Amino acid sequence: MATTTALVVKTVAPRPRRVPRALGQFARVFFRDRQAVVGLVIIAITGGAALAAPLISPWDPLTSAAVERLSPIGTPGHLLGTDEQGRDILSRLIWGGRASLLAGILPTVAAGVVALFLGLLAGYLGGATDHVIMRALDVFFAFPLVLLAIAIVGVIGPGMNNQMFALAVVLVPYSTRVVRTATLSVKPLEFVEAARALGASRGRLIGRHLLPNVLPPLLVYTSTLVGMMIVASAGLSFLGLGVQPPTPDWGVMVGNGRLVLYRAAHVATIPGIVIVVAALAFNFVGDGLREALDPRARR
């Protein structure tokens, strides 16, 4: 999982003055990819809905509506029915997007930033630094990802912030590997050598020449992780370690809905579908990014 997207590392010599043109090229390739566009639209809709929740949510997601609990899809006033507590499912989906998307995006971004720092350091400096960083991270690989997250939250206590922190921590080793591999493959290239020969400082080398080349693979990798993190955070919340009731969260909704699966299947399946769709959307965008950032595809 960690390596599939990471191994194909493309290099781009820095062309700072032509940034607008590069962006245009990138956009052209990206938007030519129909899947990627669909993914982006889905993310925009779910993200937008989550942001605008107070404005568009038809009901309070926390209090039960006047109708019966477990009312089916299409109940007047409750488009997607009500859940096991008699709360409007659509409203909970809209509000739940906040916790779920945040839990998907924030840890991956945070882990990405840390990974950039560690990975560039390990890859560029090599030697003892590389060994210390990478062997330390290898320890984390000994544990299954979710199990490690459970252990961390178990120590620092349950709650949404702690859960996101734990997920970020467990992602660092994976992302760092991607960055380090990319760094190693760029470092020996001629333009880097040339820059060094011209007397570029270490900071300039890393910031100006290496960073732009390791960023794309990390970006691609990170985007595919978001979906996975939505699911992982759902799992943690289900164990009582993440989002605390009654805060809506897609994963929690699936978890609660399982208890009424035979009687009212929609309670679990609707948020389940939303999770799948959101995760897919992030993967589509990730694929689109890879294509668009690939110099060969641009030509």
Next chain:
Amino acid sequence: MDAEKINLMLRMIPDGVSRRDFLRTAAAGAAGAAGALAVPKRARAQTPKKGGTLVYGMEGPSDILDPQATGCWLTYRVTFQMFEGLLAEDLTRADVAIPRVIPKLAESYTTAKDGLSRTFKLRRGVKFHDGTPFNAQAAVFSWERMFRKDAPHFYPRANSYTSYVVEYITGAEAVDEYTLKLTFSKPYAEWERMTLQSWGEPMMISPTQVKKTGNEKFADAPVGTGPFKFVENVPGDRIVLERFKDYWGTAANVDKLVFRRLDDPAARVAALRTGEVDFILAPPPDEVEALKKEKFQVLQSNAPHIWYWHVNMKDERFKDVRIRKALQMSVDKDKMCKELLQGTARPAWSMISPATAAYDPKYKPYSYDPEKAKALLKEAGVGSGFETTFWTSTSGSGQMIPVAMAEWIQRDLTKVGIRVKLETFDWITYLSKMFQGLRPGHGAYQLSWGMTSNFWIDIVARSTRQPDKGVNVGWYANPKVDGLLDTARAELDEKKRAAVYKQIDRIIMEEDASFFPICNDLNLVVLSPKVKGFVNPPEEWFQLWTPWVEA
């Protein structure tokens, strides 16, 4: 007819006949024998079948299988099949309010007038699973393991678990080969019932085996006198027992018992539907109707179960009795039991467990009254409401559907202004929090408990049992209650004792409102149609030697 004979006869009649039918027939007939002959036709078709395997999809883990050094309902459902004590509860009947206390490895016993000693006539011809004969020496060995700190085989862990039983025992003596005498430092009226509870089970264990394995390893190869003996324990997965061929009483019907661990309610129901397991407990309430339609047998019982909150007496808000009283009136328990729990539980208004002498189903000190609750909050100076944190677990022994229930309660409380933040923990972490006690800022700790002994209220409400000396998580302390608990403990007359316990409950609920009971679970058991003869008694565990499995 003495109790044991009735018990034996009851055990012999096929379970298709309701016990009540049988008793009625027996009473109407000239003699008990005539009644036994008058077995209805319907029942004749249901002669117990020997053989086969009975699989129980268990809703959580069992603790170690050393009965004296373990606790919890789930564990006792396993150890109860392998071990026996001097006395037992008669779990052959579902239609009684309280399970009767009957002799088991003792045939009879007497209590001295001053309550300071009990003498047991032991049953002859009883063997442990390893062939060791059971006699007074073996019994003394078992008791000393639990209480005599200078005995060579004393086990501190057993001592701590059985503390509610052995606290006042000063001696165990073999008067002759089949007579055992226990002496006490203080009269302890509920002692008999307390020997029958699941928290520290004073069951008789084989001295030979303990000498062979040592105290700690005994749990890996437990040996008792019960109708089933140990085969294997794969932690987290399954426990297997098989019929003990040399059992002194009526032999078990099934050859093998398997306890499969299935924590997740949805998975449990699925396993029952596919036939992987033969019966389960605690189905999701919303599944019950469907299961009944699919011909599964659903049995309920008046188990000694209370789902309740320990209110934190050290919390700044809940220090005020007006706020605690407001709490009692703020939750619509009837609606919750009817809708969320689908009638699988009854609203609880008292801290006396059902299936006990002091239980009064009509006692209802409060009613759902959010307006009055708001007025009380206003009087207490928090008219605009306040925030607090409540704790519960995500699952666990007897916990039903804790998170959904807590959310439901949280919503009702929000309506009167008590804004509860919920914090949920996995079961094992949650239990460890119990021994730390609640901190200021934390409003309440939720638990599901209860016993067929009214002594239970002593365990949860006595001031000397605050953490870390006990499980009085909410730091409740009332000298008047402590005094009455002393009175009750020494009162040997059952009726008078029940009256004292009732009085204690009135103080706890009305004067102090220090506990917040929500409901009494009806302890649903769902069985495959092929399981016959299962009785769901008013207890949290059941005997598995009487049911059988039809082909």
